[in-house]
Amino acid sequence: MSNVEELLIQQNETIRNALARLDQTARGLLMLVDEDGVLLRTVTDGDLRRLLLAGTDLNAPLSSLPPLSPKTIGPDDDEKVALELMERHRVDHVPRTDASGRPCGLLLRRDLCSPILLSTPHLGDEERNFVDDAFRTNWIAPLGPNVDAFERELAAHVGVAHAAALSSGTAAIHLALELIGVEAGDIVFCSTLTFVASANPILYQRATPVFIDSEPGSWNMSPAALRRALRDAAHNGKLPRAVIVVNLYGQSADMDAILEACKKYEVPLIEDAAESLGATYKGKPSGSFGKFGIYSFNGNKIITTSGGGMLVSDDGELIARARHLATQGREPAPWYLHQHMAYNYRMSNILAGVGRGQLRVLDQRVEARRKVFDTYQAELGHIVGLEWMPEANFGMCTRWLSVCTLNPDTLGITPTEFIAALGHHNIEARHVWNPMHRQPLFSGCAYYPHDDDFSFSDHAFLTGVCLPSGSNLDTSQIDRVCEAVRDITR
Structure with missing residues (x-):
């Protein structure tokens, strides 16, 4: 899901300004809206260049564009619906609109077809x-x-x-x-x-x-x-x-x-x-x-x-x-x-x-991973039955992985089902580590639980999920994960 506000443009804007906005946003298209913010059509670089080749002046308003009924999905439609629409109409983007027809998101084929992995290498210069x-x-x-x-x-x-x-x-x-x-x-x-x-x-x-x-x-x-x-x-x-x-x-x-x-x-x-x-x-x-x-x-x-x-x-x-x-x-x-x-x-x-x-960039990598976790917590913290691995008051956690726990009784879904559902969205997630005392390799080894009545590691394994956490995740990828989690837990 892209940042919608930066992609909206009014009919009275010029072709010159639209080309500059396309370069600035680097998303491949803009969304043309009327004075009420209702989506009229999408605007690509090709649309603008065809106008110019037809002799339209660079300073002409975008109202010069021919009308085009946009192919959109509703606020409750999932990514599968978007991909089917893209295939049917041979387009690479689908706006998401609210009940009033105002854009509230944009799904791109290149995003939906590319996997979001758990934690990938992040190399620099x-x-x-x-x-x-x-x-x-x-x-x-x-x-x-x-x-x-x-x-x-x-x-x-x-x-x-x-x-x-x-x-x-x-x-x-x-x-x-x-x-x-x-x-x-x-x-x-x-x-x-x-x-x-x-x-x-x-x-x-x-x-x-x-x-x-x-x-x-x-x-x-x-x-x-x-x-x-x-x-x-x-x-x-x-x-x-x-x-x-x-x-x-x-x-x-x-x-x-x-x-x-x-x-x-x-x-x-x-x-x-x-x-x-x-x-x-x-x-x-x-x-x-x-x-x-x-x-x-x-x-x-x-x-x-x-x-x-x-x-x-x-x-x-x-x-x-x-x-x-x-x-x-x-x-x-x-x-x-x-x-x-x-x-x-x-x-x-x-x-x-x-x-x-x-x-040399360790501090920046830590900051980026903590930001990923903070975004998940802010965007998904309202979901009842979804809890987050705490940060102990004695230190600072890097959030190497963003870890949550699910309450299957409340959410109606187990971690295994949750991970599989994310996989259908092309998003990788994993179970929390399976404790060593549960492993066949260490069968017969002694184990000391947190207290006589509670084994926390068993609880964490049976309820925990690791979400994509890489320091190189961009905003659209984090938004995709959040949207998928909201959809799965709805």
């Missing part, structure tokens, strides 16, 4: 310079000046002393567990409401995960559940070797409470901030609280290197060890010498160049 420099200097393999600079710049941005650029956030978690000393038979506590990449590295180390529920206020690890789990572990004489807390959908967990619980039992904390780069907790950057912090630059993240991750820590010796393990454990010798099993986990110099450019 900065990245090319760093990538071109990598090609110019032939630094295209893993390691190089961009890798070194990206590590320094990311560490400085999040206020941590050291960083190692890696091939993925999963690799960063894996190295963090190994550096802490997690071995076969150990236990590692992990947030349950997350993507499987947070928990898989526990299995890499042949350790056993214990899953911790989230709390309703932040959707992140429940300090109450964590305290119960640690208390039981201490009683059983089997404390976890580490706790992995995940900052979900761009929001920090309640780090003070979690750190206090971990400190009481002297258990190191790994902060999985793969989804929360740019967020803050009490003014401090997300990912900077644990013994290790983890970031991801996958293609759907708030900034991307196509694929990649970063391990950060204030412990320089551990980060140096991480770099050693990430480069096949090659020893400093004049020949290939390896004393320990290691990994091929380093980031390439080209991808690091992309990351350096992306990091």
Whole structure:
């Protein structure tokens, strides 16, 4: 749906002014209205040029255009009706009018036929310079000046002393567990409401995960559940070797409470901030609280290197060890010498160049995603039975994804049906993460809910939906999502 006001033009406007408006709006057409605002016809660049070729002066009024009955849809017609009308009359646009015939929207074929995806990469102008420099200097393999600079710049941005650029956030978690000393038979506590990449590295180390529920206020690890789990572990004489807390959908967990619980039992904390780069907790950057912090630059993240991750820590010796393990454990010798099993986990110099450019616009990307969420909340907040993931009062959420929950009893539609309905509008939406304690992969693993009578992560999964959230969504796309949601929940 386009911004209608900028496309309206009166009959007394000149052809010259109409051509200028077409250039300014860049939507391909205007809507000619009478003095009461009733739609008379649409006006395209071709319509105006045909007038000029027929000898009409540039300063002639638009009333010179021949009358044309516009093909329109009503306020309650859906996009399918619009597309059928376009096909029948071989046009690429259909105005939407109210009961009085006044334009209240415009649907374009190019919009309706193009999908709106959940979270796409958003590249700018900065990245090319760093990538071109990598090609110019032939630094295209893993390691190089961009890798070194990206590590320094990311560490400085999040206020941590050291960083190692890696091939993925999963690799960063894996190295963090190994550096802490997690071995076969150990236990590692992990947030349950997350993507499987947070928990898989526990299995890499042949350790056993214990899953911790989230709390309703932040959707992140429940300090109450964590305290119960640690208390039981201490009683059983089997404390976890580490706790992995995940900052979900761009929001920090309640780090003070979690750190206090971990400190009481002297258990190191790994902060999985793969989804929360740019967020803050009490003014401090997300990912900077644990013994290790983890970031991801996958293609759907708030900034991307196509694929990649970063391990950060204030412990320089551990980060140096991480770099050693990430480069096949090659020893400093004049020949290939390896004393320990290691990994091929380093980031390439080209991808690091992309990351350096992306990091420079992180604040703008956060602002754009928050604006998407705010628009959804403003436009759809009146819908009874539709609620929104809260922003905890202890920090700033990036709104990496805009997440809502549905009450099927009130709305008469389940999240699965809602997502399928959006798909019919060519709009991608997804379920909230399916908690790890529900996954067949982790069958039999212990799980601590938020309290004895309520598992918040199960509730979030069964009711939650992620809407398109990219920082490169334009106003017309956000309007399309809002209109589709209103239509589906009507």
